[in-house]
Amino acid sequence: MGKLKYALFTGCTAKQSTPEQMMSTMAVAEKLDIELVELTEASCCGASHLQDYDDFLSLVLNARNIAYAEKHGLTMVTICNTCQLNTAMTKHRLDNNADLKARVNEKLEEVGLVYAGTSKITHFLYAIIDDFGLDKIKKMVVTPLSQFNIAPFYGCHNIRPSELQNETHDTPENSYNPTSLDDLIIACGGNTVDYEQKNKCCGFHAELQAPKVAATLTGNAIAGAMDGNADWMVTPCPLCHLKLDTQTHHASVAVGREVSLPVLHMQQMIGLALGCPPETLGMKHHVTKVDFV
Amino acid sequence: MSTTTINTQKVNFNVFRFNADEDYLPYYENYSMDVTSEEVVLDILNRIKWDHDGSFSYRRSCRHGICGTCAIKVNGRVTLACKESMTDMIEIFGNELTIEPLSKKRAIKDMIIDKADFWEKHEAVTPYLDTEIDENPTAENLVTPAQANALDEADLCIQCGACHYACPVVEISDAFMGPAAFAAAYRFEADVRDGNDSRLTDVNQMGSGVWDCVKCFECAEACPKEINPIEKIGKLHNMLFQSGQANSNVATRHAVGFEKSIKRNGVLDEGGLVLYSELAGIVKHVPVALKMFSKGKIVPPWGIIKSDNLDEIQKLVKSSSTAKF
Numbered sequence: 058m059g060k061l062k063y064a065l066f067t068g069c070t071a072k073q074s075t076p077e078q079m080m081s082t083m084a085v086a087e088k089l090d091i092e093l094v095e096l097t098e099a100s101c102c103g104a105s106h107l108q109d110y111d112d113f114l115s116l117v118l119n120a121r122n123i124a125y126a127e128k129h130g131l132t133m134v135t136i137c138n139t140c141q142l143n144t145a146m147t148k149h150r151l152d153n154n155a156d157l158k159a160r161v162n163e164k165l166e167e168v169g170l171v172y173a174g175t176s177k178i179t180h181f182l183y184a185i186i187d188d189f190g191l192d193k194i195k196k197m198v199v200t201p202l203s204q205f206n207i208a209p210f211y212g213c214h215n216i217r218p219s220e221l222q223n224e225t226h227d228t229p230e231n232s233y234n235p236t237s238l239d240d241l242i243i244a245c246g247g248n249t250v251d252y253e254q255k256n257k258c259c260g261f262h263a264e265l266q267a268p269k270v271a272a273t274l275t276g277n278a279i280a281g282a283m284d285g286n287a288d289w290m291v292t293p294c295p296l297c298h299l300k301l302d303t304q305t306h307h308a309s310v311a312v313g314r315e316v317s318l319p320v321l322h323m324q325q326m327i328g329l330a331l332g333c334p335p336e337t338l339g340m341k342h343h344v345t346k347v348d349f350v
Numbered sequence: 351m352s353t354t355t356i357n358t359q360k361v362n363f364n365v366f367r368f369n370a371d372e373d374y375l376p377y378y379e380n381y382s383m384d385v386t387s388e389e390v391v392l393d394i395l396n397r398i399k400w401d402h403d404g405s406f407s408y409r410r411s412c413r414h415g416i417c418g419t420c421a422i423k424v425n426g427r428v429t430l431a432c433k434e435s436m437t438d439m440i441e442i443f444g445n446e447l448t449i450e451p452l453s454k455k456r457a458i459k460d461m462i463i464d465k466a467d468f469w470e471k472h473e474a475v476t477p478y479l480d481t482e483i484d485e486n487p488t489a490e491n492l493v494t495p496a497q498a499n500a501l502d503e504a505d506l507c508i509q510c511g512a513c514h515y516a517c518p519v520v521e522i523s524d525a526f527m528g529p530a531a532f533a534a535a536y537r538f539e540a541d542v543r544d545g546n547d548s549r550l551t552d553v554n555q556m557g558s559g560v561w562d563c564v565k566c567f568e569c570a571e572a573c574p575k576e577i578n579p580i581e582k583i584g585k586l587h588n589m590l591f592q593s594g595q596a597n598s599n600v601a602t603r604h605a606v607g608f609e610k611s612i613k614r615n616g617v618l619d620e621g622g623l624v625l626y627s628e629l630a631g632i633v634k635h636v637p638v639a640l641k642m643f644s645k646g647k648i649v650p651p652w653g654i655i656k657s658d659n660l661d662e663i664q665k666l667v668k669s670s671s672t673a674k675f
């Protein structure tokens with residue numbers, strides 16, 4: 058296998074609210090000898106909210122982002138579930154509708170770009186599983202996480218709608234019984250926690266308009282992990298991370314009990330297992346203290 | 351000629367049992383059965399009733415995925431019992447299966463639930479063609495294929511309730527209309543023959559409106575007719591903006607705020623977006639924001655790294671925008 062190389066679409070959150078995710082992504086990529094070419098021209102994916110306001114505009118902007126990955130001739134890697142959903146959804150819609158693709162390209166032409174549909178779009182989690190291989194990760198582990206019970210939190214937008222998601226990676230995932238993140242935990246030497254909410258929603262996307270609903274979902278998720286005897290949680294989605302890490306007060310009020318657990322990004326978990334120095338993983342940027350490192 | 355081999359497997363079923371007239375709490379009964387690869391979930395329900403316990407209750411009628419009565423949950427997954435193959439269930443979940451009604455808190459007897467909330471919400475969106483009929487028409491009322499396609503299969507809904515009871519917001523908040531009611535609203539809004547001018551705004555004002563969806567895609571995953579209700583909710587959002595009927599609230603400002611931020615920076619200004627969406631409501635976010643700030647999680651507007659080639663993005667926003675606010 059040659060050196061793996063991807064076009065990295067960071068999304069906005071990794072650059073702002075979750076700096077620790079950006080740091081740990083780069084640290085882990087270096088450890089795994091994966092080259093990430095950052096798409097500095099990319100705009101926001103719209104996070105499914107711009108899509109509510111102006112669907113066509115969101116297609117044009119996402120197609121532009123993909124066009125830059127195509128220019129590099131690389132697969133686009135995302136590190137946010139919602140970026141993954143919106144980008145992959147754009148690709149799916151354009152690749153299956155010649156008329157829509159033509160209308161979008163008419164706009165892109167104005168800025169000298171074209172969407173061809175040649176780049177794959179995959180989340181870093183699946184890039185690691187499909188292309189790098191969990192067996193190789195397993196062999197590289199220097200600090201097995203064997204003393205920890207780790208609760209995987211998948212995040213909706215990596216697993217649903219499953220038909221679309223399964224187009225983007227080779228290892229099949231069933232949204233009702235997902236395994237990718239569990240497999241990653243096991244590869245890192247940890248013990249996985251099975252709990253009802255692991256494939257449920259954290260509520261992030263209705264946080265402003267329906268704060269009680271959102272906080273209840275967040276609270277249920279953390280409570281489920283706690284009742285499953287988890288020491289901490291891990292997620293591939295920075296938006297889930299924000300909910301689970303920073304909103305524990307509102308979540309506790311909503312579900313009527315104190316809920317709180319350290320929550321790691323999947324990159325931080327891999328980094329710990331592979332022996333990256335903790336300061337390169339940004340643990341000090343968490344609101345809920347990561348007390349075991 | 352091909353021959354199909356029928357495989358048999360032993361499966362352990364944990365079945366939710368409850369009789370609202372007699373039981374204080376529900377309980378689970380265990381049945382172990384040999385399941386053949388050609389059976390569907392409904393066959394198992396029938397066999398529980400016929401071979402094990404005649405009092406076991408569930409709804410079914412057509413056995414052809416049309417009447418919409420047989421939806422239940424298998425290991426938390428909503429399924430139309432008469433359509434779902436046992437082989438698939440075993441493949442996903444293994445040989446330990448839990449059979450439950452669509453909504454445990456609405457259980458009346460075993461799999462039978464009180465679906466009143468579903469029907470009330472469905473009825474509220476005027477789920478029929480609402481128009482003046484010319485009693486002496488002189489021409490046919492033609493609908494072009496393109497106009498028919500605009501319904502986007504929303505007319506295939508069998509009101510089974512699978513999406514409704516898979517929706518986490520319905521589970522938590524009685525005020526939320528739910529994916530099926532919204533999909534029905536879309537189905538009639540998108541129909542050229544419909545003449546109801548107020549359905550869209552009515553729906554937006556019913557209960558907690560169309561904006562409380564958390565975008566979890568559970569409904570899309572649940573629907574046995576592949577109607578994709580969340581996509582229809584997105585279309586209602588688009589219709590509200592396109593027709594200029596979206597009123598200013600935290601959810602609509604949040605959606606519009608993305609465009610504003612993208613125009614300015616290419617990327618999002620996360621703090622600025624919350625401020626623009628909440629207006630005075632911002633105060634309730636201050637405690638969390640302070641904690642985030644102390645951990646280096648908030649980038650001030652002047653610290654935001656704008657997208658390269660921002661002029662392209664600005665040009666595209668200008669030339670491709672269609673919505674109004």
Ligand code: SF4
Nearest residue numbers: 212213214261296297
């Ligand atoms: S789990 Fe929450 S934050 Fe993550 S993708 Fe789903 S809705 Fe978004």
Ligand code: SF4
Nearest residue numbers: 517563564566567569
């Ligand atoms: S996507 Fe929205 S409507 Fe559908 S199940 Fe989730 S919250 Fe409910």
Ligand code: SF4
Nearest residue numbers: 507508510511513573
């Ligand atoms: S939209 Fe689908 S899941 Fe929902 S009630 Fe109709 S047929 Fe059932």
Ligand code: FES
Nearest residue numbers: 413417418420432
């Ligand atoms: S029995 Fe009618 S839909 Fe299943």
